[in-house]
Amino acid sequence: MWYRHCLPCLSMMNSGRNEEQNRRIQALEQQVRLLEEALKQSSRIRDQWHEANRQLTASRQALKNSETLHRQVTNSSFDAILIVDDDDGTICTANPAAVRIFGYPAQAWEGMNIAILIPQGLELKRSHLYQNASPREDLGTIFQQVETEALHNDGHAFPIELTLSVLDTSPPRLMATVRDISERKRFVDELENRVQERTSSLKKLSEAVEQAPEAILITDCFGTIEYVNKTFTKFTGYEANEVIGRNPRILKSGQQDVQFYARMWETITSGQHWQSRVVERRKNGTFYPALLSISPIMDNEKNITHFVGYHQDMTDLQILEEQFHQAQKMEAVGAMVGGIAHEFNNMLAGITGNLYLAKFQDDLSQETTDFMNNIESLSFNAAEMIQQLLAFSRKGSVARRTIPLAVFCKETLKLQAISLPESITLRSAIAHDEMAVKGDPILLQQALINLINNARDAVSGVDDPEIFVEITPYTAEKSFFERHSELSVRHFARISITDNGCGVTPEQLEHIFEPFYTTKEVGKGTGLGLSMVYGAVRSHGGAIEVAPVEPHGACFHLYLPLMEEGDHDVLPVKADKIMRGCGETIMLVDDDESVLSTVQSILETLGYIVITACDGQEAVDFFEQHDDEVHLVLLDLMMPRLGGVDAAQLIKQRRPNIRILFATGYDLNKTLNMDIEESGALVLNKPFKITTLSQFIRRSLA
Numbered sequence: 140m141w142y143r144h145c146l147p148c149l150s151m152m153n154s155g156r157n158e159e160q161n162r163r164i165q166a167l168e169q170q171v172r173l174l175e176e177a178l179k180q181s182s183r184i185r186d187q188w189h190e191a192n193r194q195l196t197a198s199r200q201a202l203k204n205s206e207t208l209h210r211q212v213t214n215s216s217f218d219a220i221l222i223v224d225d226d227d228g229t230i231c232t233a234n235p236a237a238v239r240i241f242g243y244p245a246q247a248w249e250g251m252n253i254a255i256l257i258p259q260g261l262e263l264k265r266s267h268l269y270q271n272a273s274p275r276e277d278l279g280t281i282f283q284q285v286e287t288e289a290l291h292n293d294g295h296a297f298p299i300e301l302t303l304s305v306l307d308t309s310p311p312r313l314m315a316t317v318r319d320i321s322e323r324k325r326f327v328d329e330l331e332n333r334v335q336e337r338t339s340s341l342k343k344l345s346e347a348v349e350q351a352p353e354a355i356l357i358t359d360c361f362g363t364i365e366y367v368n369k370t371f372t373k374f375t376g377y378e379a380n381e382v383i384g385r386n387p388r389i390l391k392s393g394q395q396d397v398q399f400y401a402r403m404w405e406t407i408t409s410g411q412h413w414q415s416r417v418v419e420r421r422k423n424g425t426f427y428p429a430l431l432s433i434s435p436i437m438d439n440e441k442n443i444t445h446f447v448g449y450h451q452d453m454t455d456l457q458i459l460e461e462q463f464h465q466a467q468k469m470e471a472v473g474a475m476v477g478g479i480a481h482e483f484n485n486m487l488a489g490i491t492g493n494l495y496l497a498k499f500q501d502d503l504s505q506e507t508t509d510f511m512n513n514i515e516s517l518s519f520n521a522a523e524m525i526q527q528l529l530a531f532s533r534k535g536s537v538a539r540r541t542i543p544l545a546v547f548c549k550e551t552l553k554l555q556a557i558s559l560p561e562s563i564t565l566r567s568a569i570a571h572d573e574m575a576v577k578g579d580p581i582l583l584q585q586a587l588i589n590l591i592n593n594a595r596d597a598v599s600g601v602d603d604p605e606i607f608v609e610i611t612p613y614t615a616e617k618s619f620f621e622r623h624s625e626l627s628v629r630h631f632a633r634i635s636i637t638d639n640g641c642g643v644t645p646e647q648l649e650h651i652f653e654p655f656y657t658t659k660e661v662g663k664g665t666g667l668g669l670s671m672v673y674g675a676v677r678s679h680g681g682a683i684e685v686a687p688v689e690p691h692g693a694c695f696h697l698y699l700p701l702m703e704e705g706d707h708d709v710l711p712v713k714a715d716k717i718m719r720g721c722g723e724t725i726m727l728v729d730d731d732e733s734v735l736s737t738v739q740s741i742l743e744t745l746g747y748i749v750i751t752a753c754d755g756q757e758a759v760d761f762f763e764q765h766d767d768e769v770h771l772v773l774l775d776l777m778m779p780r781l782g783g784v785d786a787a788q789l790i791k792q793r794r795p796n797i798r799i800l801f802a803t804g805y806d807l808n809k810t811l812n813m814d815i816e817e818s819g820a821l822v823l824n825k826p827f828k829i830t831t832l833s834q835f836i837r838r839s840l841a
């Protein structure tokens with residue numbers, strides 16, 4: 140600056156001049172300094188102005204950017220953003236999402252009230268928010284979020300999530316952010332439904348496991364118990380909390396060896412299913428048979444995470460199996476014995492018949508007659524034994540008479556008491572006079588006598604020997620039918636014969652009903668008594684059971700079906716004397732030649748004319764071809780080609796008034812029995828005494 144160079148020259152001139160000039164110079168200098176200061180000041184202001192101008196431009200730009208950003212954010216928001224006037228609820232601004240969500244075109248928003256969109260009676264006011272919403276410091280605003288319903292332009296309501304916040308504006312405004320949550324709701328509802336379905340199916344599954352009839356236990360992969368169901372507790376006596384965390388080896392009975400468990404582990408750890416019968420030990424130390432199945436449970440990577448074990452208690456099944464085998468065995472023995480008895484019966488019929496005829500010979504010495512009588516009595520002893528065998532095999536015929544049980548038992552006991560040693564006390568409790576069964580009194584009496592005789596033998600040698608006979612009504616329960624699945628009748632008369640004798644061991648129990656099983660000395664017992672009782676009771680549709688008696692002894696229960704209304708009697712025949720014929724014609728039909736010829740001779744000696752046929756078919760053919768007068772047909776039941784019952788039916792079709800008499804040594808099964816009973820024909824058991832035969836014939840012809 141030019142004046143800076145002038146100032147030193149002025150001051151040199153000053154020293155040589157007057158004061159006036161000095162003052163003027165100083166004043167000038169002062170002015171120059173002031174000017175210099177003013178110049179500096181103005182340059183600073185100009186800088187500041189530039190700076191302020193620059194900042195203003197930057198702020199304007201930032202504001203513009205921010206506005207653009209806000210607009211973009213608002214416009215691109217997925218949720219509807221509505222700025223609402225706080226006074227009257229008019230919508231001031233609505234973003235494009237609002238157009239999409241509510242379905243109103245852009246021009247329709249002008250002056251629209253928010254109540255049209257959200258009519259649910261919500262208080263959309265700042266004052267309300269101030270009262271009801273708490274300020275969110277993190278958001279720096281007052282804020283409320285609710286789920287409610289909104290109304291679309293097309294009239295349908297849809298669920299929304301509404302967020303209200305107070306805007307710090309003048310005039311006062313609210314911002315409403317609306318999110319359409321229809322999809323979310325649908326998804327949540329669907330999810331909830333699925334969760335509910337799954338929960339209920341899981342509940343069902345866990346209930347099924349819990350209530351399963353098998354004991355179920357789940358262990359981890361090391362065998363530590365994690366879960367047991369209720370049946371486990373029922374079978375083993377262990378409560379869940381007593382076994383969880385422990386090892387299933389607490390159930391080991393010691394009946395399976397180490398190798399057995401080693402094989403089991405080898406199988407299940409290799410991922411395979413394992414099953415075996417085992418004997419397990421309950422908490423109280425008792426054992427039970429079980430069918431144990433173990434399956435490994437694997438994760439997605441096929442790693443074993445758990446084992447699940449199922450225990451099926453086999454106690455009942457084992458008993459049933461044993462009963463089944465026992466029944467099968469008895470059936471097989473019965474069939475064999477029945478077959479042999481049948482053959483013997485026919486032979487005995489021949490022997491006794493021939494004896495009868497032989498006795499008519501002249502000039503028989505007394506000695507020969509005695510021998511013959513001996514043969515006859517031995518034959519009838521043999522026949523009695525065979526009757527027992529037939530009774531066991533249920534192949535003998537069974538009469539069907541009404542038996543008033545109380546009277547019947549009292550009579551039998553009276554008879555039997557005489558033969559009992561005096562030392563034995565025979566007691567009885569026989570009330571229920573009204574009880575009656577339908578059956579064969581002779582067979583049942585023999586059964587009762589056999590049981591009393593067995594009791595007598597069992598108490599020999601014990602102190603105060605006692606036999607007690609009791610009759611009670613009995614209504615079968617489920618367990619009875621489980622033991623006797625072949626029975627269906629519910630109401631029985633139960634005859635119980637109890638003694639305080641030696642008792643029956645479990646080993647004996649397996650065999651006592653088999654024919655010829657005896658523990659008695661040779662000559663003291665044949666072993667046929669109980670087998671006869673067994674067969675007799677079964678052929679009456681009943682059952683027999685043996686129960687131990689404490690402290691010692693045995694109790695035999697006979698269950699006989701009580702008589703039902705409508706049951707009727709078949710009258711017995713008394714055979715005590717020979718009754719002769721009056722020349723009537725009898726057709727004799729039998730496939731056994733020896734029986735045929737012997738019985739023919741007997742009938743002829745009794746005064747009958749006899750025509751013979753070797754089977755049912757031949758007999759029927761005879762009636763087809765001849766009109767001869769035949770008064771009675773004596774038919775064997777079991778014959779080749781055509782049996783007795785069928786033949787009788789065909790003959791009756793042709794000759795309705797013909798009298799029929801059946802003879803059998805065998806095979807009166809139920810059906811035959813019924814058919815015969817219905818026809819009213821009599822049945823004669825082979826081998827028959829001549830007296831009985833003669834009585835039966837007279838009775839049939841009467």
Ligand SMILES: Nc1ncnc2c1ncn2[C@@H]1O[C@H](COP(=O)(O)OP(=O)(O)OP(=O)(O)O)[C@@H](O)[C@H]1O
Pocket residue numbers: 589593594597638640641642643647651652656657658659663664665666667668669670692693
């Ligand atoms: N009341 C009882 N107490 C103990 N054991 C019995 C009793 N009844 C029968 N037993 C046993 O059952 C076996 C078979 O009996 P069962 O009546 O069939 O033949 P038995 O009495 O030996 O000979 P039988 O009756 O033919 O003369 C008997 O030998 C005996 O061991």
Ligand SMILES: [Mg+2]
Pocket residue numbers: 589592593664667668669
């Ligand atoms: Mg006996």
